Amino acid sequence: MFRTRTRTASRPLKTVAALGIVGLFAVGCTSNEPDTENAAASGPAKAASDNDAPGDKVVIGFSGPAADHGWLGAINSAAQAEAKKYSDVEFKVAEGTNDASLQISQIETFINDKVDAIVLLPTDGAALTEVATKAMNAGIQVVNVDREFSSPFAARTTVLGDNYGMGVSAGTYACKLVKDKSLTNPVIAEIAGIDALPLTQDRSKGFADALKACGQNVDNRVSAQFTPESGEKEASNLLQAAKKIDIIWNHDDDQGIGVMQAFENANRNEFAFIGGAGSSNAMQWIKEGKMEATVIYPPTQAADGVRLARLLVQQKGLSDLVQVEVPRRIVLNAPVVNKDNVEKYLPLGFKS
Template sequence: MSARMTSRRRTLTAVAGATAALLLAAGCTSNEPPEEEGSGATEAAAPVEANDEPGEKVVIGFSAPAADHGWMGAITKAAVDTAGQYEDVELRQAEATNDVNMQISHIEQFINEGVDAIVLLPFDGAALTDVATQAMEAGIPVINVDREFSSPFAARATILGDNYGMGVSAGTYICEQLGDNPDAIVAEIQGIESLPLTQDRSQGFEDALSDCGLDVDRRVAADFTIQGGETATSNLLQAEPKIDAIWNHDDDQGVGVMAAIENADRDEFFMVGGAGSLDVMEEIKAGDSVLKATVVYPSTQAADGIKLARLIVQDKNMGDLVSPGVPRTTTLFAPVVTSENVDQFMDMGFRS
């Protein structure tokens, strides 16, 4: 392994450690009031679960796109389950929809009802920006999930998966496996090519590979569907007689990707998935397919949004942070799941 690659791995390890520390801080909260001046800064910290103690009632409006694939279904389920854990939370769930105008009308209804907070995963962030801004102007904090609004005034807090980081994680893993082989052929199966999130993932992947002297030799675009994944992969395998590694952006479309691989009877490469479906984790654990890893894109983002909305409305702090209040932006880590650590992530997996 080259000195450059070793340096890269050390840097990523440091970043991962710092990110994990931040996420731990986000998850460990305190509901204890601030200390009186002069009461002593060295006293024991409040119990980390104190913020889970019941407080004033919080009515949260929740809206997300239709669950037309496993990851989106898991997003909604986790949000609903998390809200149900709090006796002081009333969740008003809008009908899931991919119709932008309908989602706008749902947010307008939440505004008219005077909910305390809104957790919103917009089908289209730009299209929902105006109505989210209206909610903020009405004094209703909006928690923006996954797909960003086009204005900083549209949300009190934003929770994001790390799309660029997904690419970095996938590329770094492939570098670890192939970094000593500069002639290795690496392929990439995107989701929808035109989406910024896809472009971010591809850029992170390209950047990580270049750090160990590898390139993306062949890139094809699917559409986050099973059929699209199968078609794109069939075209890829026909065009490339030999491949050493594949990164597939999305485990849901990966069902089609795997079907194409099996139909072509190809197994000379290994594959890295994306998102973290339970199906893929099970294949990784079994160790009997080309799937050797996947990169997590957390399906807990809206659930985290529910928790943050509750903290904001109840005017609570994130106790393990020195700064008061809830951070404006939280970007979740994108860890690589392999056979060595898969048991740690199985509970987070979703069905494709």
């Protein structure tokens, strides 16, 4: 997947390269000739390269969120597990927090410790921009994860999930269900996350845009709080308001635990249920036939950030690109998981 650069280069300080978007498939780059026989057991295929061989020592500081949500916990654990794979990586982990002031202090400590790189999922991108820029100016490679800084000078590269793409994937799959089931005037419902958040707005817009492309629209919509409790409450309200539903998309598999409970309480199962994020619960429900599909929001983003931070410090690049530098911006794919490919994605499922 990666290859070593043949020329040397000093660490960039405030140089801003042209922004490019590279879609990667869940974890890393895929091989041109995947091992289809073992794909289901091993998860998405990954190409091997000499970049995995031990190189110069790299000290990486990691600051992530408090693990108060299944996906956030998976972000932290995946980053630490990835770092352990490399004998040339020394990984310094700050305590997970949702306090921007505390996270700023953590980054200040990493700067004072003179780490080589920092992988940072900020509790607030704008609030952490100044200290991240300070780290970059100190010659530290900063990898921004999931929540973007407000300045391009604050990070060498940014790894993102695709919230709009999640909505598009869910809506496109809903359109397929309408066609495959020959549904006439289907009733389509949406259980969103926190409406005030841009990520929720992006997911809803993507869903609406994809439905519009096949002549459909959202007939009933409620918003929850990304928690099981709120999911159960809002799903109950939805079911009371809509006596017939053909398709439901729920933005988040953590709140999906409550959503599923509401379905059971109401004894309603006439609809195709699509989830979001890719929890272990959702994948098990898919296997059991209780759920139609879920859309991945990769919990590997920080793990990918760790790999990229190591490459940046060791002055290596991506072998599947003609350009030998690590890209400035990477947006991960939002694939749909259903009964046909659930075994392939099961290793990426996180505990809610």
